[in-house]
Amino acid sequence: GAVVSQHPSRVICKSGTSVKIECRSLDFQATTMFWYRQFPKQSLMLMATSNEGSKATYEQGVEKDKFLINHASLTLSTLTVTSAHPEDSSFYICSAEDRDRAPYNEQFFGPGTRLTVL
Amino acid sequence: RKEVEQDPGPFNVPEGATVAFNCTYSNSASQSFFWYRQDCRKEPKLLMSVYSSGNEDGRFTAQLNRASQYISLLIRDSKLSDSATYLCVVNKAAGNKLTFGGGTRVLVKP
Numbered sequence: 001g002a003v004v005s006q007h008p009s010r011v012i013c014k015s016g017t018s019v020k021i022e023c024r025s026l027d028f029q030a031t032t033m034f035w036y037r038q039f040p041k042q043s044l045m046l047m048a049t050s051n052e053g054s055k056a057t058y059e060q061g062v063e064k065d066k067f068l069i070n071h072a073s074l075t076l077s078t079l080t081v082t083s084a085h086p087e088d089s090s091f092y093i094c095s096a097e098d099r100d101r102a103p104y105n106e107q108f109f110g111p112g113t114r115l116t117v118l
Numbered sequence: 119r120k121e122v123e124q125d126p127g128p129f130n131v132p133e134g135a136t137v138a139f140n141c142t143y144s145n146s147a148s149q150s151f152f153w154y155r156q157d158c159r160k161e162p163k164l165l166m167s168v169y170s171s172g173n174e175d176g177r178f179t180a181q182l183n184r185a186s187q188y189i190s191l192l193i194r195d196s197k198l199s200d201s202a203t204y205l206c207v208v209n210k211a212a213g214n215k216l217t218f219g220g221g222t223r224v225l226v227k228p
Contacts (some may be wrong), residue, residue: 030215043205043218044162093161099213107216109161
């Protein structure tokens with residue numbers, strides 16, 4: 001149980017295009033999902049917290065107009081990187097919190113999406 | 119000062135040996151603590167939660183020292199498959215956001 005999927009796993013795109021990444025909780029309902037970014041040799045940095053049916057909460061320094069987050073259902077959140085540039089190339093990872101499971105605050109991670117912007 | 123700090127390593131460990139490393143956190147109001155394991159180019163996976171009384175899961179033992187604001191992870195009888203980056207994770211005092219340390223890289227060698 002507690003499986004989170006992400007799609008696509010890898011994407012290569014040209015500068016200026018938009019890329020949508022999907023995060024799904026497969027066997028549980030996730031009222032809260034989180035989006036992280038990880039650059040090479042660095043740790044995960046939280047980008048935003050996504051709550052079902054409401055606007056996402058972005059961390060300081062993360063542009064909400066560039067990284068559009070939609071959490072339309074209890075099992076799906078999407079991150080759209082708009083007008084991607086090479087500096088947006090990174091490993092994007094989502095996680096989901098299953099509040100019905102102990103311990104509280106445990107997050108289950110998706111396999112990540114590796115974005116390369118040429 | 120970083121919210122969660124770890125020695126990046128690498129810790130080069132002979133197979134079968136014991137290795138231990140710490141992580142310090144700056145927010146004294148932090149409530150939940152975890153160790154995650156991350157393999158190269160993969161997502162983090164929960165290794166174990168860390169409880170105030172300390173806890174053990176097989177060859178892995180985690181300890182929490184609230185007074186000194188650090189947590190530790192000890193791996194006994196290291197296996198080659200233990201080679202990974204170990205991420206110290208602490209919840210932020212407000213809400214359910216997690217803060218990740220930079221990771222400690224462990225390399226177990228035959």
